[in-house]
Amino acid sequence: MLKKITWFAIIFGGLSLALFYFFINPNEVNYLPECPLYFTTGIYCPGCGSQRATHQLLNFNFFGVLQQNVLFFISLLILGYHLVVTGINAFLKKDFYNYMYHPKTPLVILTIIVIFWILRNIPYYPFNLLAPN
Amino acid sequence: MNQQPPKNYLIESILVTIFCCMPFGIVGIVNAAQVNTKFEFGDYEGALKASKEAQKWMTWGIVSSLIIGLFYLVFVFTLGGLAMMGDF
Numbered sequence: 001m002l003k004k005i006t007w008f009a010i011i012f013g014g015l016s017l018a019l020f021y022f023f024i025n026p027n028e029v030n031y032l033p034e035c036p037l038y039f040t041t042g043i044y045c046p047g048c049g050s051q052r053a054t055h056q057l058l059n060f061n062f063f064g065v066l067q068q069n070v071l072f073f074i075s076l077l078i079l080g081y082h083l084v085v086t087g088i089n090a091f092l093k094k095d096f097y098n099y100m101y102h103p104k105t106p107l108v109i110l111t112i113i114v115i116f117w118i119l120r121n122i123p124y125y126p127f128n129l130l131a132p133n
Numbered sequence: 134m135n136q137q138p139p140k141n142y143l144i145e146s147i148l149v150t151i152f153c154c155m156p157f158g159i160v161g162i163v164n165a166a167q168v169n170t171k172f173e174f175g176d177y178e179g180a181l182k183a184s185k186e187a188q189k190w191m192t193w194g195i196v197s198s199l200i201i202g203l204f205y206l207v208f209v210f211t212l213g214g215l216a217m218m219g220d221f
Contacts, residue, residue, distance in 0.1 A: 031209055031213075033201070033202070033205045036201075037155070045155050046150060046151065046155060047150060047151040047152060047153070047155060050151050050152055069151070071151060072151055075147050075148065075151055078144065078147065079144055079147075079148070082144050100141065100143050100144065101138050101141060101169055101172075102169060103166070103169040103170045103173045104169075105143065105169065106141070106143055106162050106163070106165040106166035106169060107166050109143070109147065109162060110159070110162050110163065110166070113150065113159070113162075
């Protein structure tokens with residue numbers, strides 16, 4: 001019973017958030033929360049631009065997603081890969097290797113995040129293309 | 134050794150990093166790395182421990198994002214209400 005309520009809450013919350021970010025462009029309103037790191041220090045974090053990127057994604061504007069946050073796009077690809085591999089293994093009873101469990105993968109991803117974080121804070125062309133706008 | 138590796142919460146940690154709480158997500162990714170390397174070296178117990186740790190940090194990331202969101206909602210509605218009443 002409690003599990004059912006939890007799932008209902010998750011699905012209901014997710015759907016209402018999706019509807020909200022489908023219709024509301026975070027660039028055009030001022031009541032949405034800002035990233036705490038950007039708000040206090042003016043430094044972009046690796047996730048800055050995710051609200052705007054979600055809006056662009058829900059409107060199927062993939063170039064807009066890339067403009068706001070390249071890492072958001074990369075993580076979508078990784079998430080898709082993981083879901084496809086685990087889905088095939090679970091439903092078709094296959095045993096494909098999932099690279100999420102390779103010893104090097106988390107370190108590669110961590111390196112990508114840190115390098116992306118540094119680069120997007122350099123305020124000169126072409127690095128400022130990585131910053132959200 | 135045809136044991137399955139314990140869940141490493143790598144995807145969840147990446148999502149936490151991007152959507153909310155970068156510090157929690159980074160710790161989660163580091164723990165995911167430990168899950169994979171320890172399992173590769175046959176240290177199943179250690180991998181399981183790192184998996185539990187990764188899950189803990191992921192949970193804290195999600196919980197803190199919910200708390201921050203809740204506080205933000207209260208803040209916005211209070212300010213909006215005050216503004217509407219003309220006190221602000």
